[in-house]
Amino acid sequence: MPGKYTDLLKQFEFSSFLVVQFLGALNDNLYKIILSMLIVENAGSGDSGRQLSLVGGVFILPFLLFSGYAGHLADVFNKRTVMMVTKSLEIPMMIAAYFAFLSGRVDVMLLILFLMATESALFSPAKYGILTEMLPDRDLSRANGLLEMSTFLAIILGTSGGSALFAVWKGRWGGISLVLIGVAVVAFLFSLWIARVPTPSFQKPFRMNPWGEIGIGIKHLYRNKTLWVTVMGMAYFWFLGALYQMDILLFGKEVMRLDSFWIGILVTALACGIGLGSLAAGRLSRDRVELGIVPLGAAGIGLFSILLAFSSPSFIAALGALFFVGFSGGLFIVPLNAMLQQRSGQQEKGRLIASSNFISMIGVLLASATLFLFRDILQIPADRIILIFGFFTWMMIPMMIWVLPDFLIRFRLWIKSFREDV
Numbered sequence: 001m002p003g004k005y006t007d008l009l010k011q012f013e014f015s016s017f018l019v020v021q022f023l024g025a026l027n028d029n030l031y032k033i034i035l036s037m038l039i040v041e042n043a044g045s046g047d048s049g050r051q052l053s054l055v056g057g058v059f060i061l062p063f064l065l066f067s068g069y070a071g072h073l074a075d076v077f078n079k080r081t082v083m084m085v086t087k088s089l090e091i092p093m094m095i096a097a098y099f100a101f102l103s104g105r106v107d108v109m110l111l112i113l114f115l116m117a118t119e120s121a122l123f124s125p126a127k128y129g130i131l132t133e134m135l136p137d138r139d140l141s142r143a144n145g146l147l148e149m150s151t152f153l154a155i156i157l158g159t160s161g162g163s164a165l166f167a168v169w170k171g172r173w174g175g176i177s178l179v180l181i182g183v184a185v186v187a188f189l190f191s192l193w194i195a196r197v198p199t200p201s202f203q204k205p206f207r208m209n210p211w212g213e214i215g216i217g218i219k220h221l222y223r224n225k226t227l228w229v230t231v232m233g234m235a236y237f238w239f240l241g242a243l244y245q246m247d248i249l250l251f252g253k254e255v256m257r258l259d260s261f262w263i264g265i266l267v268t269a270l271a272c273g274i275g276l277g278s279l280a281a282g283r284l285s286r287d288r289v290e291l292g293i294v295p296l297g298a299a300g301i302g303l304f305s306i307l308l309a310f311s312s313p314s315f316i317a318a319l320g321a322l323f324f325v326g327f328s329g330g331l332f333i334v335p336l337n338a339m340l341q342q343r344s345g346q347q348e349k350g351r352l353i354a355s356s357n358f359i360s361m362i363g364v365l366l367a368s369a370t371l372f373l374f375r376d377i378l379q380i381p382a383d384r385i386i387l388i389f390g391f392f393t394w395m396m397i398p399m400m401i402w403v404l405p406d407f408l409i410r411f412r413l414w415i416k417s418f419r420e421d422v
Contacts, residue, residue, distance in 0.1 A: 018147070026158045032059065070125045227344070295411050
């Protein structure tokens with residue numbers, strides 16, 4: 001009989017891990033949205049867009065610069081220790097944020113954001129890599145479902161909570177900073193209860209070149225067809241997520257003529273869909289890493305993107321289409337995460353996960369460039385951009401199956417087993 005989410009959540013050491021991950025993502029988003037709203041309020045009308053773009057760029061930059069170092073740390077040191085140390089660093093960062101808010105200096109606030117993103121970049125390979133050391137393979141899909149769900153829940157609560165904090169306590173930086181420091185302290189305390197895992201017995205040389213480890217990792221991924229397709233699929237998920245997150249703002253404003261509140265509801269529907277789809281993916285995978293539901297997720301993304309492109313006359317239709325785009329995205333990403341964790345060798349798990357993070361961040365940057373090309377240069381409306389990438393996602397499915405037939409084989413076996421259980 002397949003395991004249940006409750007079986008995992010009853011394990012206090014795993015639940016502690018989940019709380020640490022959730023609170024870290026929550027603090028990142030709380031700080032980012034407070035900083036963004038402060039910039040919008042203080043900047044001139046012609047300068048706010050540039051500074052908001054700078055916020056996004058500053059947060060992505062450490063993943064491009066330090067992912068190689070992060071992979072090395074996760075491979076050479078105990079992953080639990082890496083997580084504890086990085087969480088401890090968040091506390092002085094949030095204390096420094098208080099003084100930055102008081103000073104009113106945006107450059108110092110951006111520096112703290114850069115340091116927070118660096119901590120997240122160092123935390124990520126250890127976070128994903130530790131799952132295979134603390135859990136059996138049969139629990140990987142459910143664990144990743146909970147992990148992705150908690151991430152997107154943190155994004156939703158961080159965005160809405162940060163906006164509320166800024167609106168209610170604007171200028172009262174002591175209260176806002178106390179919340180940020182409190183979240184960091186609680187995250188560190190829970191990190192002490194994460195499951196103890198073995199310390200790696202092997203060593204490898206440290207490379208000063210920040211992209212040296214990434215280069216080796218990408219070469220090793222490319223040589224393994226299954227892992228390469230997996231990583232490319234993950235990068236496409238983050239590319240499409242970033243593109244849709246930006247394009248929905250234009251879709252709501254220019255096509256549907258909505259105000260900021262209702263546009264925010266649309267973005268929330270996408271994030272909620274991904275979170276619930278991630279939980280569904282863990283459930284549908286049962287006690288294995290199930291590649292068979294990846295084509296199902298891709299087909300859903302394509303179908304509901306096309307429906308979304310034609311849904312502008314109805315807010316409810318657009319809301320439903322966006323939710324199911326996100327839900328399908330959850331079905332798509334969870335098995336890929338679990339596959340990378342399962343198939344990466346223990347001696348270079350951190351390196352390969354860090355290389356995957358690096359490639360995914362390139363995808364996020366390409367999303368910005370793609371939106372600029374399609375919207376500003378080619379003058380394609382926001383709803384047509386969604387339509388184009390809905391069809392493109394459908395076109396990806398046969399290409400993905402042609403490169404790696406395992407997707408189709410596993411899909412057929414999954415359908416067969418699902419029918420037998422029903």
